[in-house]
Amino acid sequence: MSQKREERHHHLREILLRQGRTKIKDLAQQLSVTPETLRADLNVMEKAGLVIKEHGFARLKMGMVESPVAMRNQENQDEKRRAMSFALTLVHDGDVVFIDSGSTTLPGLPALVGKKDLIVVTNSLLIANECVKLDLKIVMIGGFVFNNGMRTYGNFATELIDHLQIDIAFLGTDGFKDSLGFTTCNENEMGLKRHLINRSKKLVVVCDESKFETKAPFSFCRFSEIDVLVTNKLSPEQRKTVGAVPTVYEID
Incomplete structure (x- = not known):
């Protein structure tokens, strides 16, 4: 398209x-x-x-239908880029880094240029393609392809995750209004995200502030299960929503 x-x-x-x-x-x-x-x-x-x-x-x-990632890439571009660019400063040389599919994680990838000896793991066709352009070492998780999200999922994907030692994982979310944790529109994402939570030393969720006003039906983790949330400047009420997250970075 x-x-x-x-x-x-x-x-x-x-x-x-x-x-x-x-x-x-x-x-x-x-x-x-x-x-x-x-x-x-x-x-x-x-x-x-x-x-x-x-x-x-x-x-x-x-109802809650995931729009194509190409469409979501047009939304809140500056906010997403600033949040993800900051989040990737948490990556150290030599890390094995998982980067989730979605429209928030893609814009900040140039922040990885200059890092040494990285291995980037992803289930996103778009992120893998962008990392190739940036000359980064990639492990692409296989499996079935979900067309709207341009990502892989299923047993082939989760089995590979179980053979990796991931230093830091960057996850997206579809929204968490009125929720006790981070959520997704699609049940096919839940298994992969839960495997990542169990296999990663550090978990970072990156989202723009619109996710505070969006609902999604499937919860993949509680706020307290992640280590860091990177998002935009929050209102007092929004800070209260994610109060159980150990560390929250608000990016102007």
């Missing part, structure tokens, strides 16, 4: 969030595209389970 189409899908989702059920011809006008282009975009998003088309209208599909 082209970057231009990814950006259009992101803006389309934002419009439907604000306006609710909207005429397709009105959406085309707001995005300055032809109705044919808009219908093609809606077909892709409908196939991904993000929107519903009905008699000349479109609306977001309700």
Whole structure:
């Protein structure tokens, strides 16, 4: 998918969030595209389970559905980059580093350039590709590929994790509003994340502040199970939410 189409899908989702059920011809006008282009975009998003088309209208599909990572990469880019760039300063020369899939972990990867003798482990096709560009040594976890997240999962992935000694793992989360811990939209992530929690010497969760207002159905760990949370500047109420995390870094 082209970057231009990814950006259009992101803006389309934002419009439907604000306006609710909207005429397709009105959406085309707001995005300055032809109705044919808009219908093609809606077909892709409908196939991904993000929107519903009905008699000349479109609306977001309700419920917790993971949007494609290419779309999420367009959201809160600066906040994600600053948080992940800081988080990666916690990496030492010679570390075995796990980097989770997701839109938060990808932008800060250039912060690893200059570190010596690293091994980067990941289940993300996008992160593996970016690490190759940065000339980093990669262990790519195999398994089934979840297309929306561009990541691998399943027994083949978790079995490999069990043969690694991971010094520091960087995990993402889909949101944790009204939760006792960090959560994910997909049950297929839970097994891998639990194996990582058991196999890693240090656990770091990285997220932008939007995750404080987002819910997801599956909890993969309690706040107290991780070592560090790196996020954006928090309100007093948000700090209270993650009070059980031993160390919290707030990045302006």
